[in-house]
Amino acid sequence: MSASPAVLVINSGSSSLKYAVVEPDSGTMVADGIVERIGDGPIADHGAALQEALRQLAESGRPLEALPLVAVGHRVVHGGPDLYEPTLIDDALIAELEELAPLAPLHNPPAVLGIRVAREALPDLPHVAVFDTAFFHDLPPAAATYAIDRDIARQWHIRRYGFHGTSHSYVSEQAAAFLDRPLESLNQIVLHLGNGASASAIAHGRPVDTSMGLTPMEGLVMGTRSGDIDPGIISYLSRTAGMSVEDIETMLNKRSGVLGLGGAIDFRVLHKQIESGDGAAQLAYDVYIHRLRRYIGGYLALLGDTDVITFTAGVGENDATVRRDALAGLTTLGIDIDDRLNENPDRSARRISAETSRTAVLVIPTDEELAIAQACVRVIGE
Known part of the structure; x- marks a missing residue:
């Protein structure tokens, strides 16, 4: 012991x-x-x-x-x-x-x-x-602010809070350590892809944008959550389908995302369905990748020069197909995955980008429990 x-x-x-x-x-x-x-x-x-x-x-x-x-x-x-x-x-x-x-x-x-x-x-x-929101507390106002009535936003504390912050903070630090570079010297995109999924843009160690917002429902397509939608859908369903706000919220949180489109939450099952010719599963995967690529592209533009892109969490760490498709066709932007390295089933921190890639692409296992434990001992002074 x-x-x-x-x-x-x-x-x-x-x-x-x-x-x-x-x-x-x-x-x-x-x-x-x-x-x-x-x-x-x-x-x-x-x-x-x-x-x-x-x-x-x-x-x-x-x-x-x-x-x-x-x-x-x-x-x-x-x-x-x-x-x-x-x-x-x-x-x-x-x-x-x-x-x-x-x-x-x-x-x-x-x-x-x-x-x-x-x-x-x-x-x-x-x-x-x-x-979970701590890492994103000091997002730049342009990233944290929704374009709604400012008095209502102020009264009801409506802003982009961001989530998975413990993971994004930990993984960005681990990526810097892996590359043997100071955290403050790097521009990073971190892709936390699990049942819940979020992306962040981190400039010189500080987050400048993230995909989740007031709630963990905004952003990427997730296992059961819709991610970004036209807010008009909510009032439309209320008026025309007679759905209550609670019913709509439950649908968007628990019966949407990859499950709602393709009928499966586990990507291993989804890939098998696609291989069998299941059109709904294929569409679910395509929508997932499309949304993910939109965020990656947006963050590349926001950062201007990106040193490292890191995949983490269950899907990010284990699904080589998702990693490949998320960054496919970006060679002209200096992002190039090595297929052999990407297919390697190693579970440790590793580089999967080609030697010619200007941007390093990494897979870093997240460890939110360790990050929480380390935060605790800092607080109690151990």
């Missing part, structure tokens, strides 16, 4: 609780797991889910009392306009997070539940909130 300080990282969803025990200094993942189907069957609520997580740790030979825990880190999706630094959790912070529920109704309430039950179960440890 390692004696190095460790952090328990908790990511509470509406029906799941992911956990990991991470050593911030070494980057070692001591243990991890997930408790699913909360509220369905024996896992009645988030309190029961946390107890199940602790039971799983004990069953694996890592009982909580034997772990050198120094903190508990909680991923919080939305910090609103004021919460962006990793912050020690107290009752006042929990009250603030509850007030932010309208900005992230699918994400913040379960995070607060997870925080409450974890503080009750582990009262002697400091608990730290790490916000």
Whole structure:
């Protein structure tokens, strides 16, 4: 059993609780797991889910009392306009997070539940909130501002907040380390492609744009989310189809994206459907790639000179076809993938661009749990 300080990282969803025990200094993942189907069957609520997580740790030979825990880190999706630094959790912070529920109704309430039950179960440890929106807090005003009535925007805190910030920050730093270049010397595009997907443009270490907005629904086509749509679709469906705002929101969040178009959320399944001649699956893939290329092109224009493009998260790290098609035909812009390197199934950080490519193209595994754990120890001064 390692004696190095460790952090328990908790990511509470509406029906799941992911956990990991991470050593911030070494980057070692001591243990991890997930408790699913909360509220369905024996896992009645988030309190029961946390107890199940602790039971799983004990069953694996890592009982909580034997772990050198120094903190508990909680991923919080939305910090609103004021919460962006990793912050020690107290009752006042929990009250603030509850007030932010309208900005992230699918994400913040379960995070607060997870925080409450974890503080009750582990009262002697400091608990730290790490916000998914933090990295993008200081976006340039031109990127953060929506072109709507400014008084309404100000009153209701409407702006582009951006999400997956912990991943974008971590991966951009890892890309700089891989290239042995100072972070401040690089212009980067980071493509976080998982079930949720987002892109960012990072100039000299600071984000200057990102695809997600007020909510995690904006931007790229995702597993079940639509990404960018004409906002007129919402009023159109309300007036003509008689759908409620809640019904439309559910459709755009849970029955759209690749699933809504092609019937599958797993890209391995989608590729097999395409190989079998499934036209709907092909269209879903084409729409996904089209939107992704639009964002890449926009960020290339925004940055002017791009040193590195990095793919990360489940699809970005593992789907060579998506990586190839996302950057196909960009040789004249100095972006050229090496097919052999791209097809290499290696799971480690690696370069997949050709030697002739002016822009480095990388695959960097993300590690949000490690980034959260490191943020926690900075807060508590370990």
